[in-house]
Amino acid sequence: MLKLFRWGGLTTLIEREIYRFTNVITQTVIAPVISSSLFIFIFGFALGKSIETMGGVPYLVYIVPGLMALYLIESSYNNSSSSLFLSRWSNYIQELLVTPLAYMDLVIAIIVGCLVRGIVVLLGVYCVASCFANIPISNFFLLVYFVLTIVVIFSCIGIVAALISEKFEHMAMFSSFVITPFVYLGGVFTSLSIVPPLMAKITRMNPFFYMVDGVRYAMLGSSDSPILINFTLVTVMAVVLFTTVVWLFKIGYKIRS
């Protein structure tokens, strides 16, 4: 069985990616878990007492899948964008480019690094939430699928942001003006059934909503949008973004002169 994990360039690079985020674990894992605890306590436990149920479950239980999706998105985006941008910024990317590693290896290693970090953060959020309520998982395999696709989508978006950005400020702008508003307005805290029709319409145009909604379906067994639509949209987004990123690495966009 161990022979399946042959030591090679790809596994080394994956190990390095994991080492990178564990080296700054306070920032990459502990901080998001603490921040999610605050959300759970304030919105779910304290404020949630005044909201009876949402989507047929207690409010605390309702927001946990949304928070898990939110932190999965943030950790995937932050991990891939900072890893690649720092590699470009410090010229360390050159060390990798002269090795026999294939461009596909570079992409896969970054995504696997994001996946590991995302799962660690996800487990942290789940454990904190479980201290306050019983959090169900309705369909484990569907949850795994959505976790995987969300990681692929946002690690690829992070890679594109890191390739486009020329300075740290660009990265921060992308995160503040694109990722954060879309995620927070993606149905993390409320069901579409209780928001005004215009707001519901706008939310349905937000692609991030379908990821949050998909995770919610996998955990609670109910969602605002049909699961087939959620499933199809995240699959298409993951395939398109992954293909784009692989192509960008193949042509050496911003990494080879």
Next chain:
Amino acid sequence: MSIALSITNFTKYYGSFKAVDDLCLEIHEGEFFGFLGPNGAGKSSTLHSITGLSNFHHGEIRVFGYDVKANYKQSRSMIGLAPQEINFDPFLNAEQILFYTGGYYGLSRKVAKERAEELLRQFNLLDSRKLGYKKLSGGMKRRLLIARALVHEPKILILDEPTAGVDLELRYQLWDYLKKLNQKGVTILLTTHYIEEAERLCGRIGIINHGKLIACEEKETLIQQMNRDTLLIQVRESIQTLPEKIQKYDVTLQEDGKHLVFREEKSTLNDILKAIQSENIFIERIELDPATLEDVFAHLTKANIDTGGR
């Protein structure tokens, strides 16, 4: 002897700017080859294209027969690059840098660990193994760059300004190490601005200017072809202006008026002495400096500038 590196009709553009123009070059296995040129001549563009740091669309580059584009995994496995710029992983210490690099080249965990240990010892970095690269001195960083290039025991080592900014003692140590490495059979391609470095280490020299290879010969042949020595003549009485008979030569009169520096072909030396004597100038001392690689380099690159790089 097999061909370690073969470059055929290689042309590299940056936008519309032609950085390298139809370069053809062959380096044989076991050679210590000096690739010289002024700043912006096309050296780094060539090295980057060999190693995979640059894309190129014209020409062909092969490393031990492997095309650097079609068979990049094989070709890159055979190359070790010590770049000019420091480009270490900011999250790793010196030992980890070597260990992980070994892994990227497919070495097993055990072998990568052993190679890292061995190289840390060889390059006198054992005491600094746990330090991040930012805490290393300039000389240590240079040594670590070369050590990293050697982790996977490459057949061809490419050194881009390996001794830039290091003190004389370390430079001599590195030269000694590189000579021994070459004697063990490792092919070395060196680019440097220290012409003395190339003269001491390299067997064959290629000079590139404005993207074109303007010379590629054995070092001795190149110097012989130069055929221009430096003749220093000290005269007794100070001279204000150069006599007409002397003006036709490549000569400089130093500020004190007593030293004439000629840079001329050996065959003209006798005529120069006659011309001086015919002007009734009394010669006190004569010094003859044979041409060096530096003279060749200066002469060729200057001539190339004079002809507009054509």
